[in-house]
Amino acid sequence: MEITLGGIAGLVAALAFVVLVFFLARVLSNVNRTLGSVANTTENLERQLDGITMEVTALLHKTNRLVDNVEEKTELLAPVAHALDELGTSLNEVTESVRTVSSSVHVAADENKEQIAQAVRWGSVAVELFKKNKTETSSDERPSRRRGRRDRKQEPTTVSPGLIATDDTIKS
Template identity: 90%
Template sequence: MEITLGGIAGLIAALAFVVLVIFLARVLSNVNRTLGSVANTTENLERQLDGITMEVTALLHKTNRLVDNVEEKTELLAPVAHALDELGTSLNEVTESVRTVSTSVHSAADENKEQIAQAVRWGSVAVELFKKNKPEASASKERPRRRTRREKKAETPVSPDLIQTDDTIK
């Protein structure tokens, strides 16, 4: 067997091809592992996205129900708000009416001071008569003692002239 230059060149080419195939096999093996890992990651992402999608869908349904519920409550509260507005207007009118009546009563009181003083005197007389003729509350357990005719005669009648009052109203 003779080794020729062409044979050596063929042998070198064959060895280079074998080395190339070995390196390509290693690269393809690494690519295969990488693609397998990518496939696993993609599957995991798909499962997670499916779960997230279901949760987001459920959340959207709940949100839509809450929005509908809030809209219903808002519609129910609209008459209440309107009623409160009318109540405020009515209260303003009542306040203005009370202010007007108060002003007119004040001016009437200024004009009729003497008559009011007389009415106060008569009211005081009425209170005094009521107090004198009222049975005692402490004697509710015991029978009240009857007054004799002498005691009744000894009482002096109360009249507006006997009670002193200040004629000016402050």
């Protein structure tokens, strides 16, 4: 058998093809393992996504029920808010009325200072006369009893007719 240049070239080409097939087989084997791993990962992701999808769906249903509940309660509270608004308006009106009456009383009191002072003086004289009359009638009705310390200190003040002047003032 004779080896020719064409035979050597064919042998080198066949040998290169075998080396190429060997390396391609290794690369394809690694690609196969990688694709298997990717497939497993994809399956796991699909399972997890199914679980997440169910949880999100349940959460959306709960959220929708909660929104409906909040809407119902808001509708129930609308009359209360309206009533509170009316109450605030009424309170403002009452406050304004009290303010008006107070200023009217203040103006009337300023205008009638003298009459008020005179009425206060007459009132105090009437109270003193009442106290004097009361102590005289109570001592006439009851038998005398022993006086305590307090009773001795708080003797009733006497008001004589000379204390009241004819010009509506009290003499001292």
